[in-house]
Amino acid sequence: MFDVEHSIGYLLNRAANIIAARFSDELKVHGVNLQTWRVLAALSYQDQQSLTDLANHTGAELSYLSRSVASAEARGLVARVVSPADKRAFLLTLTPAGQVLVNELTPHGVRIEKTSVTGVPRADVETTLRTLHAIYHNMVDSTDGSAGMNRKLTVARRVRKRRALDDVADAAR
Secondary structure: OOOHHHOHHHHHHHHHHHHHHHHHHHHHHOOOOHHHHHHHHHHHHOOOEOHHHHHHHHOOOHHHHHHHHHHHHHOOOEEEEEOOOOOOOEEEEEOHHHHHHHHHHHHHHHHHHHHHOOOOOHHHHHHHHHHHHHHHHHHHHOOOOOOOOOHHHHHHHHHHHHHHHHHHHHHHO
């Protein structure tokens, strides 16, 4: 019998859904949906990302993400800039209006995150964060790259491979 109360995947999904629902309610007041927030937050964390990098950071499918980015772009929150590395490619950047919105919404997200770990010792939160990073990397690294692989895994593997190549190039310099 599958015990949902002791399943990492099930519990992660359940907790993530409740956190997302709580934050979504707050975002609605500001006319922003959760996917748009994820785009803005990811660009605030690391500006000038490719759509693939952004998909990896937000966990969104590329087709769905493209629509969210287009909507944020139409609202003047996100802009496309030419990539300095490849003039044929573009990167996404947060506009000043997008940064203002991130600054306005961040305290709400921080409050909800603090609420989610109320009563949990700081050391346990740090262990949980390390564990979640390890779980993510284990799942990305354990895929075989087969043709039927989920697109989210394909994107995550592509980003990991590119970062590894960038690290090698940086070390050679």
